[in-house]
Amino acid sequence: xxxxxxxxxxxxxxxxxxxxxxxxxxxxxxxxxxxxxxxxxxxxxxxxxxxxxxxxxxxxxxxxxxxxxxxxxxxxxxxxxxxxxxxxxxxxxxxxxxxxxxxxxxxxxxxxxxxxxxxxxxxxxxxxxxxxxxxxxxxxxxxxxxxxxxxxxxxxxxxxxxxxxxxxxxxxxxxxxxxxxxxxxxxxxxxxxxxxxxxxxxxxxxxxxxxxxxxxxxxxxxxxxxxxxxxxxxxxxxxxxxxxxxxxxxxxxxxxxxxxxxxxxxxxxxxxxxxxxxxxxxxxxxxxxxxxxxxxxxxxxxxxxxxxxxxxxxxxxxxxxxxxxxxxxxxxxxxxxxxxxxxxxxxxxxxxxxxxxxxxxxxxxxxxxxxxxxxxxxxxxxxxxxxxxxxxxxxxxxxxxxxxxxxxxxxxxxx
Ligand SMILES: C[S@@+](CC[C@H](N)C(=O)[O-])C[C@H]1O[C@@H](n2cnc3c(N)ncnc32)[C@H](O)[C@@H]1O
Numbered sequence: 001x002x003x004x005x006x007x008x009x010x011x012x013x014x015x016x017x018x019x020x021x022x023x024x025x026x027x028x029x030x031x032x033x034x035x036x037x038x039x040x041x042x043x044x045x046x047x048x049x050x051x052x053x054x055x056x057x058x059x060x061x062x063x064x065x066x067x068x069x070x071x072x073x074x075x076x077x078x079x080x081x082x083x084x085x086x087x088x089x090x091x092x093x094x095x096x097x098x099x100x101x102x103x104x105x106x107x108x109x110x111x112x113x114x115x116x117x118x119x120x121x122x123x124x125x126x127x128x129x130x131x132x133x134x135x136x137x138x139x140x141x142x143x144x145x146x147x148x149x150x151x152x153x154x155x156x157x158x159x160x161x162x163x164x165x166x167x168x169x170x171x172x173x174x175x176x177x178x179x180x181x182x183x184x185x186x187x188x189x190x191x192x193x194x195x196x197x198x199x200x201x202x203x204x205x206x207x208x209x210x211x212x213x214x215x216x217x218x219x220x221x222x223x224x225x226x227x228x229x230x231x232x233x234x235x236x237x238x239x240x241x242x243x244x245x246x247x248x249x250x251x252x253x254x255x256x257x258x259x260x261x262x263x264x265x266x267x268x269x270x271x272x273x274x275x276x277x278x279x280x281x282x283x284x285x286x287x288x289x290x291x292x293x294x295x296x297x298x299x300x301x302x303x304x305x306x307x308x309x310x311x312x313x314x315x316x317x318x319x320x321x322x323x324x325x326x327x328x329x330x331x332x333x334x335x336x337x338x339x340x341x342x343x344x345x346x347x348x349x350x351x352x353x354x355x356x357x358x359x360x361x362x363x364x365x366x367x368x369x370x371x372x373x374x375x376x377x378x379x380x381x382x383x384x385x386x387x388x389x390x391x392x393x394x395x396x397x398x399x400x401x402x403x404x405x406x407x408x409x410x411x412x413x414x415x
Pocket of ligand 1: 057058059060061062083084085086087088089090104105106107110261262263264279280281282283289310311312313
């Protein structure tokens with residue numbers, strides 16, 4: 001079903017959301033015109049995001065992005081969804097705001113990083129748990145290019161503990177939190193990580209590259225007290241959580257669902273049940289999720305090879321469009337009438353490919369009403385840089401979001 005409708009109506013709906021200040025332009029598609037508004041909507045204008053988000057993940061977005069849409073398009077208890085959950089930015093922000101959540105990702109690592117943050121244990125509970133986890137194993141060490149032998153022993157002992165706890169059914173929320181925190185501390189570029197200096201934690205290099213890096217920098221791994229670093233990171237993650245936020249997280253955790261499906265096939269989600277989806281999909285093959293996460297997967301007892309095969313990495317725009325058409329079809333099925341989908345797309349190949357121009361007609365063809373495109377222009381930051389995408393101009397970076405609405409049938413007839 002194609003919707004007619006006019007640009008003024010869409011612009012007034014978009015204005016209600018964004019305010020009318022900003023640079024307005026238009027996008028033409030299928031003979032219709034759609035408003036585009038550009039402004040710095042979030043990042044520096046909004047208050048600091050919760051420290052609970054500070055788990056790194058390739059191509060994650062800032063929590064202010066989902067917050068912008070959750071606050072404006074939903075009310076407490078509404079269902080918020082992300083089909084490409086990653087580190088869980090949408091789910092955690094929605095839970096902090098007292099919404100119900102579903103988070104999906106084809107990579108099971110996503111759930112391991114996201115779900116524990118809905119049930120954060122006390123720092124004392126983490127310390128007590130770590131105190132009973134052994135620090136030595138009889139396993140063969142072979143990660144000496146990253147870790148001091150004593151550190152590697154601790155990591156291997158911890159890894160084994162979590163696997164055995166899972167197998168015996170004893171694995172609980174304190175283990176889940178400790179594993180999530182340890183996973184995030186495995187490798188990085190400061191003494192706050194278990195490894196010698198290497199790439200940021202979301203981008204593990206190969207053994208061979210690390211050997212070369214050590215040689216180039218004249219470095220060798222020093223001992224790191226893994227338990228002390230987990231406790232320190234836990235303290236930082238939990239530092240600014242208010243009592244109300246903790247209560248909201250607890251409530252959300254009772255109904256939260258973490259799925260491990262292909263975003264095109266999420267039959268476990270009921271039709272017409274989601275009020276808002278906020279998401280950013282994989283972009284062509286710019287991020288190598290398998291290679292970047294091999295060490296994290298190993299630690300969590302996951303098979304990076306098979307995960308790598310299931311992750312969608314379209315090599316060209318045509319296959320990306322086909323994939324996205326199927327994802328949007330599924331999103332249409334699960335979205336409530338009058339619900340929204342905020343679809344964040346990157347600007348790739350130095351801005352020569354604007355993915356909003358591809359996504360917008362796909363959504364339109366499926367039956368969504370595209371209210372328009374919201375472009376957040378922000379000063380360049382480190383997090384924005386991990387897209388692995390070139391900035392179109394020095395010192396700035398943009399998020400481009402196509403906002404779709406699923407009209408109720410009666411309303412769409414009137415447009
Ligand atoms: C751009 S990242 C999302 C990052 C997320 N917004 C965050 O803040 O962490 C895209 C995610 O899509 C996942 N993915 C790739 N192919 C998928 C598929 N077919 N179905 C579901 N998830 C998929 C990847 O594992 C990756 O976590």
